[in-house]
Amino acid sequence: MGYQALYRTWRPTCFGDVVGQEPIVSTLAHQIESGRISHAYLFCGTRGTGKTTTAKVFARSINCSNRGKGAEACGACPACLAFEDEGNLDIQEIDAASNTGVDNVRSLIESIRFPPAVGAYKVYIIDEVHMLSAAAFNALLKTLEEPPEHAVFILATTEPHKLPMTVLSRCQRFDFKRISAEVIIHRLKVILKGIDRRMEEEGLAMIARAAEGGMRDAISLMDLCLSSREGELSGEHVREVLGISDGRFVFDFVQALLDDRGAQALEMVGNMMESGQDPAVFTKEVIAHLRALLLAQFEKEPGTLLETTVEDARRYREQSQGVPREAILRRLDIFLSAQGEMRLASQPRTMLELAAVRACHPEREDTTDALIERLDKVEKALREGAVAIRPSPPKDPKGKKEKKEDPPPKPAEKPKIQGSPELERLWQKAMERVKEREMSLYSLLMKGEVRLMALSDGIARLQLALNKKMFLALIEKEEKKAIVERALSELVEAPVTVRFVVEGAVPANAHKAQDHSMVYETFGRDKVVLVDE
Secondary structure: OOOHHHHHHOOOOOHOOOOOHHHHHHHHHHHHHHOOOOEEEEEEEEOOHHHHHHHHHHHHHHHHOOOOOOOOOOOOOOOHHHHHHHHOOOOEEEEEEOOOOOOHHHHHHHOOOOOOOOOOEEEEEEEEEHHHOHHHHHHHHHHHOOOOOOEEEEEEEEEEEHHHHHHHHEEEEEOOOOOHHHHHHHHHHHHHHHHOOOHHHHHHHHHHHHHHHOOHHHHHHHHHHHHOOOOEEEHHHHHHHHHHOOOHHHHHHHHHHHOOHHHHHHHHEEEEEEHOOOOOHHHHHHHHHHHHHHHHHHHOOOOOOOOOOOOHHHHHHHHHHHOHHHHHHHHHHHHHHHHHHHOOOOOOHHHHHHHHHHHHHHHHHHOHHHHHHHHHHHHHHHHHHHHOOOOOOOOOOOOOHHHHHHOOOOOOOOOOEEEEEHHHHHHHHHHHHHHHHHHHHHHHHHOOOOOEEEEEOOOOOOOEHHHHHHHHHOOOOHHHHHHHHHHHHHHHOOOEOOOOOOOOOOOOOHOOOOOHHHHHHHHHHHHHHOOOO
């Protein structure tokens, strides 16, 4: 007999060998022990998570004649021995992808009438059942609802949403989850010990991550690595066989992105391409790394969100410290877009380089995340003293003229200021106070071209330029408004409430105001029509 793949050699033959699906195994075992075996089951989940394997173990256990009180098959009775024979008629495995027509289902229904040859049940395992045609599903419905007492259907699929509701309602559904990296690594160690081979922990961790929760994929990848050379396998050799980047290289590349070092990032892309790596695979690794940084900021206890080694989890947490969440989100969004575009691009390397350049230049992006990232950099530079603040222009040394033109209102009266020059002077003074208290808010107000348009009855109306309305969501936050209101209240010595409007938005009931000078001044007299004067 020729060589048999490891995933076939080490396929579980009993419930105890099925790993990562403990709730499902426990439920099925209890049904066998209590004799409450259903006539139809639906096993759904991603590839390589144990759907078909669990179905075969279940079929073997319910047909075992020496099972006793437990759920495990004995492996020695005629039914168990017949199960090992590929020609066993009591357990039939059908590939729905190759037998999609109604005629295939009709022949299956005909064979159901015959009783089992050895065991107590005749089990039909239909793999990839979502591939059946609509006519085939309709032909199967009646038999699936009321099959003979000796028949059991087990439907397996990776896409349960494609199944008709009439089929779903007739089955007991079990959802197979992705297997964690820790469980996969433990299983791989068991197999390595059984075949007397060794592999470094780093290599096992890379295989577990590449498998993405599929045990069969992990065993197949390990089989590929083992077949490439004899003796113990190092993490470096596993990396070469799988075609993935060095973990340290990905850490350094992402750090270059976070530090906005575009030239270094492009140089690293060139080195990566010279080593023969696929840009699409590298983009996938960068996305996974950025996702890990994001999860590290939300992780309260080690190991709750990051499925990786202890050392890598520590490095993720260290790298994510002090990095604004918006900066990670923006770069993650850029590389996710690049990954989708690479599938159709004739030059995927160019798409990767473009993503790296965009990630390192937030000043060229007009998104809110990019704006917040730029403001965070300005604040950091101001705190560290890297940027000097220009002093305000000197005021009138005598101060008499300013005091004469801008007398403080009486505290008992609500402030009411009209006239563009007076409003402009008041707003300039308020901006100076905002600048002293929060530089980022001052920058937002300047970029939004905010102006004080009116101050009456304790309400200050601040207007943004029409093409700057993207700043409205940022400066309208309560903590930002409070700073502006405090500055204005101190200047007029009375409580002031701030309301933001965008240029061109006409206030409600504006036509009922007695003084229309502000409306005319804002929109132009030729563009204003008064109704119900």
